[in-house]
Amino acid sequence: MWTRLRNLIEPMNVAAYVAWLAIGMEIWRSAPSGTGVIAEAWLWPTIITLHALVLLLFLAGVLLPLSDSQRRVLIWIEVLLALLMIASARYTAIPVLLIISMAQNAQLYRPRQLALVFVLVNLAMYLIVRAWWQSQTPLIFLMINASFQLFAMMTSWYAVTAERSRDALVATHADLIATRSLLAESARDSERLRLSRELHDVAGHKLTALKLNLSVLARDPRWQDNEPVRLCAQLADELLADLRGVVQQMRLHDGMDLRAALTGLAAPFPKPRAHLQLAEDARVADIAQAEAVLRTVQEALTNAARHGNAENIWIVLARKDGCITLDIRDDGRGSGALRIGNGLSGMRERLEAIGGGLQIERGPAGGVQLLASLPVLA
Known part of the structure; x- marks a missing residue:
């Protein structure tokens, strides 16, 4: 929960608040010039209400544990509210709301999809300005606002790309750490x-x-x-x-101690935060078992960070009933049925090849739980 609250003060979010306040200064200080879409008696309170609702939707996207599809819906509602405000009143600052929305869209869509969204939103704004504002230069108005949208989109997209590159580098670093630990052992x-x-x-x-x-x-x-x-x-x-x-x-040694290897594997990940609970007697007998445990933890960390957007992950390695058990669960925000991709399939095959097994479940809150087991070898 603290991580989500901390998201409120991320630089790009703070910039959105400042832009929202700047728009509000024009709305609150001057009565709107209506276009006839909304009756004059209701126009000003309606614009103020819609302006506040846009902020609430933005905060919901920041604070709530939503999937990407749910966030897209929220942002499209923001876009529709902004277009309604543009169609209802001739405030020059209101189109800035679309800049905020398009910056958010840049984090959720692929480049081609984002380009299509950009064209549709600005086409709608152009038609609205031309029809209801009775502007003599709707194209110039469009180009000015679209250029700021494009700048915000590119900035947001490059920030997301840099973050994904960092995650890929972290995953590669973790892979190197796991390999180094296996080679050392x-x-x-x-x-x-x-x-x-x-x-x-x-x-x-x-x-x-x-x-x-x-x-x-x-x-x-x-x-x-x-x-x-x-x-x-x-x-x-x-x-x-x-x-x-x-x-x-x-x-006849007592097996390989994986504590240092697992600690080093989890350290490079800024998120999710790993909580390790490793029993002293939970030691594996050979390199094949050690590799299976490390690769399982590595895949779980990568999936929790990349797909589950988890903030915490709990890793418990124990020895029980003649087996080494590995219980991994996260507090991710997934929804629906789990899709078993190549990573999870490979994880299961690796464990089964040495006599173990793997169960994969989704928790009630949306996180994923992995239950792996390995036989205790002499």
Whole structure:
């Protein structure tokens, strides 16, 4: 909720408030010159009411958890109200409301769609000014206002493009972090196995040879009662037993700890904010399981940021009933049935390939919950 309230003071929103106030200064200080669309007795209070309603619709789009389609509907209502005000009264500042609306549209439409919307809105304004304002230069009036709309649209579009590029860079950075963590863990695992083999094959072999030579020396009548020889044989036995214990411990480690990898994976995302709850005994046994967990979390973070517009995401890694469970949920603002895209399908296939599974659900508030499970391997 605090994030949505903070959206109120974003620079582009503040600029919209200033423009709305500037329009209001003309409306509140001077009686309107009517066009005959609305009766003179109701004209001024109607214009003031419509002007206030535009602000309320704008604030609803900023504060409410709306989908893109719902935001489009709100903005089209703003456009229709602005056109009604233009058709009803000859205020020169009212067309600025269309600049605000078109700047919002630039965040929701693709370039070709946005160009069509731009043409339709300005065609409607041109026809209104020509028919009801009885202006001698409607085309010049249109070009002035359309140029400001175009400037606002381009500014807004470039801001959205920069934000999307930043999100793509964050996702790529997260992917690199996950890959680096996997490579580091794989290198540590390989090094541990290499050292265990070296200790077993080299040191163990030489200690065994030393024991055999000491045994032969102890059976020599000249050294049978020699205390240093007996002590060396005992120490060789103990050292070989200790070495075998170390080798066994190196091979039977307690699994890979994913805490640092998951923390690093979530850190680059400015939104959603990740809340991690990782059990100490929830460790995976091999690289394949570690990669499945990291890629699942990475895909969930990307989807929550890109599609769900989530502010928070909760990631719980636990060990229960012989399984490693990964519970991920966000507070996104989606609606309708979930569409399983390539990312979620690939996530499920990756988990199933190593004996796990994945359930995907939409929460009552619109967020997405992922329930992944992996078998505990020896």
